[in-house]
Amino acid sequence: MTKQRFTLAAAAVLALAATNAAWAQKSAADGIAEYRKMLEDGNPAELFEAKGAELWVTKRGPKNVSLAQCDLGKGPGVVKGAFVELPRYFADTKKVQDLESRLVSCMEMLQGFNAAEIAKTPFGRGEMANVTAMATWIAAESRGMRFNLPQGHAEENHSYEIGKRAFFYRGGPMDFSCASCHSVDGQRIRLQDLPNLTKNPGDGIGFAAWPAYRVSNGQMWSMQLRLNDCFRQQRFPYPGFGSEATVALGTYMGVNAKGAESIAPAIKR
Amino acid sequence: MKKETFTFAALGAALLAVAGCASTPSSSDLDREAAAVMKASFRDQGIAKTDRLNQDLGQAACSSDKPPSDAVAQQVMDQARAAVKWPAGGQYIGDWREGEKLAQNGRGMTWTDASAAAKDNGGSCYNCHQIGKAEISYGTIGPSLYNYGKNRGVTDVAAPTAQPIVEYTWMKIWNGKTYNACSNMPRFGHMGLLDEKQIANVMALLLDPKSPVNQ
Numbered sequence: 001m002t003k004q005r006f007t008l009a010a011a012a013v014l015a016l017a018a019t020n021a022a023w024a025q026k027s028a029a030d031g032i033a034e035y036r037k038m039l040e041d042g043n044p045a046e047l048f049e050a051k052g053a054e055l056w057v058t059k060r061g062p063k064n065v066s067l068a069q070c071d072l073g074k075g076p077g078v079v080k081g082a083f084v085e086l087p088r089y090f091a092d093t094k095k096v097q098d099l100e101s102r103l104v105s106c107m108e109m110l111q112g113f114n115a116a117e118i119a120k121t122p123f124g125r126g127e128m129a130n131v132t133a134m135a136t137w138i139a140a141e142s143r144g145m146r147f148n149l150p151q152g153h154a155e156e157n158h159s160y161e162i163g164k165r166a167f168f169y170r171g172g173p174m175d176f177s178c179a180s181c182h183s184v185d186g187q188r189i190r191l192q193d194l195p196n197l198t199k200n201p202g203d204g205i206g207f208a209a210w211p212a213y214r215v216s217n218g219q220m221w222s223m224q225l226r227l228n229d230c231f232r233q234q235r236f237p238y239p240g241f242g243s244e245a246t247v248a249l250g251t252y253m254g255v256n257a258k259g260a261e262s263i264a265p266a267i268k269r
Numbered sequence: 270m271k272k273e274t275f276t277f278a279a280l281g282a283a284l285l286a287v288a289g290c291a292s293t294p295s296s297s298d299l300d301r302e303a304a305a306v307m308k309a310s311f312r313d314q315g316i317a318k319t320d321r322l323n324q325d326l327g328q329a330a331c332s333s334d335k336p337p338s339d340a341v342a343q344q345v346m347d348q349a350r351a352a353v354k355w356p357a358g359g360q361y362i363g364d365w366r367e368g369e370k371l372a373q374n375g376r377g378m379t380w381t382d383a384s385a386a387a388k389d390n391g392g393s394c395y396n397c398h399q400i401g402k403a404e405i406s407y408g409t410i411g412p413s414l415y416n417y418g419k420n421r422g423v424t425d426v427a428a429p430t431a432q433p434i435v436e437y438t439w440m441k442i443w444n445g446k447t448y449n450a451c452s453n454m455p456r457f458g459h460m461g462l463l464d465e466k467q468i469a470n471v472m473a474l475l476l477d478p479k480s481p482v483n484q
Contacts, residue, residue: 158294165303170328172321173378173385173462174455177332181410189396189408198334231311235378237321238314245310 032191032269045136045213045265048220052137055130061111070106072099072138073150083142084262087251089153096159098250099135100224101242107131119241123225128241132222136211139264146261147208149254156251163252166245167197172235178249180234182206197253204263207253212266220265223250317380331451342450349446353439354458356465361435361472362426365482368392368474371467372400378462387464392457392471400474401481410453418476419483426476438475442468 056067056079072082073090087098093105108115113127121128151157170177181189182197195206210223221229227246231239239246294302311319327345330337337345374391376382382389395404399413417438423431440447443458457463463471474480 154293158299161299162303162306164334165300165332166307168332168334169303169307169322169324170332171307171324172317173460175328175331175460176455179334180453183334184410187408187410189410190406192408194410232317232379232381235317235321237311237317237319238380239311243310244306248306 035269043213043265043267044218045140045211045220045267048133048136048211048213049140049265050137051130052133052135055134056137061107061113063110063112065110067103067106067110067134069110070103072102072106079138079141081142081145083139083264084145084147085149087156087159087247087254088150089155089159096155096247096251098223098242098247099138100131100222101247103131103134103138104242123222123228124219132211132220132225135222136220136265139211139262142262143264144261146259147254147257149251149258151255159248159251160255162244163248163250166249167252174235176234176236178230178234198256200257200260203261204266205260207250207257208260208262209264209266209268211264212268214268216269221268314380316378316382316385327446327450336451345446345450346448349444349456349459350440352459353443353447354465355436355439356469360465360469361439362477363466363469363473365470365473365477365480367467368470368472368480369401371463371471372474373404385461387461387467390462392463392467393455394471397453402484403481414475415482417482418478418480423476423483424478426473426478431476435472435476438472439468442471 056070059066069076071077071090071092072079073085073088074082083099086102087096089096090102090105092109095101097105104113104115104118107113107118107127118127118131123129123132149156151160167178167182170180178197181187181194184194185196187194195201197206201207207223210221210226212221212226213219214221219225224241224246227249228239228241231237307322308319311322313319324332326341326348330341330345336342371392372394375393375396377390377393378385394400394414395407397408397411399407399409399415400417402415418426418434421434423434425431426435441454442463444456445452445454446456446459455462457471458465458468474482477483
């Protein structure tokens with residue numbers, strides 16, 4: 001009898017779930033959140049962090065020097081806090097650069113690597129894998145800090161304006177832009193929540209979560225790779241690594257995320 | 270005298286405007302520059318060539334955080350409607366089972382896809398819409414399409430009373446810009462993403478009273 005009553009109650013709950021799609025969806029999203037929480041107990045990004053930290057101090061490249069004098073925007077060798085202020089303008093390259101393109105510039109200027117060769121290297125291979133590892137470590141050194149990109153230089157403001165236009169640029173066979181999926185609160189593709197990147201989407205969400213370890217394919221994804229795969233799904237042609245459009249998008253998202261706490265490197269499904 | 274003062278004031282304002290232009294680029298300058306940055310930032314990869322960045326009227330008109338003017342929006346919709354192709358022999362409705370497969374399939378047209386042919390593409394419908402009740406993994410960018418035909422009183426897709434909603438639905442799937450200049454929905458027929466037969470199958474999923482969507 002008790003058992004039967006329980007079964008009836010369970011059936012009622014199930015019926016409720018079936019008639020209330022929002023409830024069922026929330027429940028599925030909660031399940032995913034729990035799964036992510038479980039994953040956080042051991043984020044394999046730590047392995048990439050350790051590799052990146054070691055690469056930074058290792059004498060490498062044709063000139064056999066370390067990156068200890070690399071200026072990430074806060075002075076030579078200053079790593080802590082650099083991540084939450086990038087992209088920014090650099091006088092030596094006369095360009096606004098994101099973390100990854102800046103790293104490649106340092107590798108060229110200090111260590112004698114060929115920046116164009118690195119930019120052409122596929123993600124996960126050769127020196128590109130090293131750039132991703134160092135970006136992971138540099139991001140981790142700013143974990144818990146809040147985004148505060150500088151906009152004082154005319155080029156930084158210009159980068160934001162270009163990035164905003166790139167964000168809304170529709171094209172391709174499906175007419176998509178970044179804004180198609182990322183300009184409204186609370187929307188999803190299938191069950192995947194979509195951050196609204198036209199404003200601060202919240203602590204550790206969107207720009208404040210990458211680089212991130214992707215469990216589904218076992219790869220460490222930098223922001224450049226995140227953008228690259230967004231453009232693939234947008235049905236766009238292939239964005240150049242560190243190209244002006246990708247850096248400008250970083251400026252746009254980073255400035256919009258002002259005040260958001262960085263949790264990078266995060267862990268994603 | 271009064272007129273003269275006005276002229277001077279106007280001249281001053283004009284000079285100010287010119288000076289302003291010299292120090293900060295205007296919004297339309299930035300628009301042009303951003304378009305050039307886009308062109309310079311991408312390269313061909315597989316089937317995804319850089320000509321995908323060339324915008325038609327509707328793409329260009331809807332590439333801002335502001336909607337286009339009413340006149341431009343009307344022009345986009347007029348062009349879209351004029352270019353709708355109706356199904357050969359009036360075959361609007363296909364097989365809802367095939368439509369469900371297309372609705373589930375989100376593949377096609379990326380640089381990792383080998384072919385851009387319609388037969389190799391899905392409709393990606395569940396990415397953005399609730400459709401059949403059994404599928405709980407659906408997106409919310411578009412409205413729910415559950416009970417689409419039922420809610421619109423379609424009891425027989427061949428009935429003359431159903432014809433207006435059948436034609437409307439065909440237009441929406443062929444080219445969503447027929448009714449909303451800046452619709453987020455891909456133009457499945459117009460851009461060759463799906464062929465007539467595939468669209469008829471998706472039509473059946475939405476409109477056929479036997480489709481699970483209308484149960």
